Amino acid sequence: MIADRVFEYQKPYELESGKSLPGFKLYYSTYGKLNEARDNVIWVLHAFTGNSDFTQWWPGLFGEGKLYDPEKHFVICANMLGGCYGSTGPLSDNPETGKPYFHDFPLLTNRDMVLAFDLLRDHLDIKRIHTVIGCSMGGQQAIEWAVDQPGVFDHLIAIGANARHSPWGIAFNETQRMAIAADPTWKKDKKKAGFEGMKAARAVGLLSYRNYVCYKEKQSDTDDEKYDDFRSSSYQQYQGVKITQRFNAFSYWILSKAMDSQNVGRGRDGIKKALKRVKARSLFLGIDNDILFPVVEQKMLTDTVENSWYDEIDSIYGHDGFLLEFEKLTIAINNFYKKVAARKKTA
Numbered sequence: 001m002i003a004d005r006v007f008e009y010q011k012p013y014e015l016e017s018g019k020s021l022p023g024f025k026l027y028y029s030t031y032g033k034l035n036e037a038r039d040n041v042i043w044v045l046h047a048f049t050g051n052s053d054f055t056q057w058w059p060g061l062f063g064e065g066k067l068y069d070p071e072k073h074f075v076i077c078a079n080m081l082g083g084c085y086g087s088t089g090p091l092s093d094n095p096e097t098g099k100p101y102f103h104d105f106p107l108l109t110n111r112d113m114v115l116a117f118d119l120l121r122d123h124l125d126i127k128r129i130h131t132v133i134g135c136s137m138g139g140q141q142a143i144e145w146a147v148d149q150p151g152v153f154d155h156l157i158a159i160g161a162n163a164r165h166s167p168w169g170i171a172f173n174e175t176q177r178m179a180i181a182a183d184p185t186w187k188k189d190k191k192k193a194g195f196e197g198m199k200a201a202r203a204v205g206l207l208s209y210r211n212y213v214c215y216k217e218k219q220s221d222t223d224d225e226k227y228d229d230f231r232s233s234s235y236q237q238y239q240g241v242k243i244t245q246r247f248n249a250f251s252y253w254i255l256s257k258a259m260d261s262q263n264v265g266r267g268r269d270g271i272k273k274a275l276k277r278v279k280a281r282s283l284f285l286g287i288d289n290d291i292l293f294p295v296v297e298q299k300m301l302t303d304t305v306e307n308s309w310y311d312e313i314d315s316i317y318g319h320d321g322f323l324l325e326f327e328k329l330t331i332a333i334n335n336f337y338k339k340v341a342a343r344k345k346t347a
Contacts (some may be wrong), residue, residue: 029052045139169259
């Protein structure tokens, strides 16, 4: 069974922005057991509004007889800083005031989050990680971590991710933040501040997670006489309401900003030099209809990172294919491990 734990870091934590947190908590989940050699660790990095229970949103990859079997692997995933699933975030109490941070929560970057994960790794006395695997924003963090700690990882798998967030991706995120800021409740220090704006934000975001083909196939109306109340309209409304049942606008704002911050070349003489630091054997997996993280970004990573492979899955779901195409992901990842093993034999 999956086990949930909390790591508490009780020292001031300096951030890239120059600000700091007076310590933090990371809520994390584990599955399986460390073997005697301690070389069976699979570290999962979740997506934007995901959580540490990877068996919930990636059920097709984890479990008995599946790609990552708890009888063979020790799987771990920690909730991002800034989120709302147990790790320190805007709704957490600031120990210096005894009240929730709300709008006073500092700006975070992907690098800030990754360094927090690395403190957890050190706390758990994990010296090496067999595979770090992340999707979307989690894939961004996997790449950043492999750059920052090249000696830790044997394998890196980044799905629908990039080395630097694109102007296109940033524009989508800014548009979502504009929707939140347009909500008159957003300026208030209340847990439900910005909820109506976040509904609109999620609806905007969904357009980048899916695509024209997906909406045509899944959300078309069969009634040719209809002139209102379309299926795709209700779907957007439904997704807006759904996000308010599990998230908050403060975390949505902070995490979208962190996604925008992705640039592994910052402070490292550029992206190409930074990516040359990666020592892990790497798979950069693209999704053919992904309009948010188009395949050109994963191909660039493959062209730059040594000992790397590119693969691509086809999915009408676009970027969200990483959440839905379990069989295709399993095949691609297994093929990657086989290629790595074959290269080792000929080396």
